[in-house]
Amino acid sequence: MDTDALECLAAIVEEGGFDRAAQRLHITQSAVSQRLRALEAQVGTVLIVRSRPLKPTPAGRLLLKHAQQMRLLRADLERDLRELAPGNRAGAREHERVAIAINADSIATWALDPLGPLVREGLALEIITDDQDFTHEWLRSGQVLGCVTTLAQPLRGCKLVPLGAMHYVAVASRDYARTHAPQGLTPHNFSRLPFVAFNRKDDIPAEFVQQAFGLSRVAVGRSFVPSSQGQVRAVRSGWGASVVPELLVREALAAGELVDLLPGRSLPVQLYWHCWNLASEVLDALTKAIVDAASRVLAPAGD
Numbered sequence: 001m002d003t004d005a006l007e008c009l010a011a012i013v014e015e016g017g018f019d020r021a022a023q024r025l026h027i028t029q030s031a032v033s034q035r036l037r038a039l040e041a042q043v044g045t046v047l048i049v050r051s052r053p054l055k056p057t058p059a060g061r062l063l064l065k066h067a068q069q070m071r072l073l074r075a076d077l078e079r080d081l082r083e084l085a086p087g088n089r090a091g092a093r094e095h096e097r098v099a100i101a102i103n104a105d106s107i108a109t110w111a112l113d114p115l116g117p118l119v120r121e122g123l124a125l126e127i128i129t130d131d132q133d134f135t136h137e138w139l140r141s142g143q144v145l146g147c148v149t150t151l152a153q154p155l156r157g158c159k160l161v162p163l164g165a166m167h168y169v170a171v172a173s174r175d176y177a178r179t180h181a182p183q184g185l186t187p188h189n190f191s192r193l194p195f196v197a198f199n200r201k202d203d204i205p206a207e208f209v210q211q212a213f214g215l216s217r218v219a220v221g222r223s224f225v226p227s228s229q230g231q232v233r234a235v236r237s238g239w240g241a242s243v244v245p246e247l248l249v250r251e252a253l254a255a256g257e258l259v260d261l262l263p264g265r266s267l268p269v270q271l272y273w274h275c276w277n278l279a280s281e282v283l284d285a286l287t288k289a290i291v292d293a294a295s296r297v298l299a300p301a302g303d
Helices: 003-015 018-025 029-043 058-084 104-109 113-120 135-140 174-180 204-213 228-236 246-254 281-297
Strands: 098-103 125-130 146-149 158-173 194-197 221-224 242-245 258-260 267-276
Touching: 003 018, 003 029, 003 058, 018 029, 029 058, 058 098, 058 281, 098 104, 098 135, 098 281, 104 125, 104 158, 104 228, 104 242, 104 246, 113 125, 113 281, 125 135, 135 146, 135 267, 146 281, 158 174, 158 204, 158 228, 158 246, 158 281, 174 258, 194 204, 194 228, 194 242, 204 242, 204 267, 228 242, 228 246, 228 258, 242 246, 246 258, 267 281
Parallel strands: 098 125, 098 146, 194 221
Antiparallel strands: 146 267, 158 242, 158 258, 158 267
């Protein structure tokens, strides 16, 4: 298939529209439409649902996965060429970047540093952020080639590697805790405390309370800050409590800047690396970087 047409399809979905896809590919919007129509004619079916937002059809998702695989092949080729010609440091074209999905808390704590050497070697990498319970949907749709997720079952055509457990703790600023929760988090006051969550998908605060107090179903008041570091800043400013990775607030707890509202209690969230089951040096390098970093930082799987 025409690789330019495949990249055009990928750009439309990734950028969310024809105009932005044209800007990314440095062609006209009319040319984008023509390439998509030609690809749809070639496969004999519609590839994009013209809705808001635009969505790929099942056939479109298959071709998106194929486009990602083509990018991976080119990234492997460029890696091999750099080994043969070390002076060649040119990376992939921006629109051919390799995409993976990682939850925001992992990005904020442990997952970025191990990817640095690969990027500095020339890998054009895109990291898509989503809640850890939903990152695998990006892999399922063919828009990324790997993801960090809580899904414990391998997706079709993919391999799975357990990474370990990220432990979450309930925290608040010292002043807020002294005024609103002098006895810490209890079964009697959690419903009155506002919790700062990442977004509407973030059920970690409710899961923490359920597990901590053995409750079957709870509801907590939430405000939303779509940034892991932003959640901590909001807590420092007295917005309320939050349930965040212990890795993210370890130093603040040790310094007394934040208070653990339920000492000795944490919520372990098991994480897994999923990626396509393909023979690829780039994919193997990504997998090794993620798995090695997780083994140094996260609690053993099942802990």
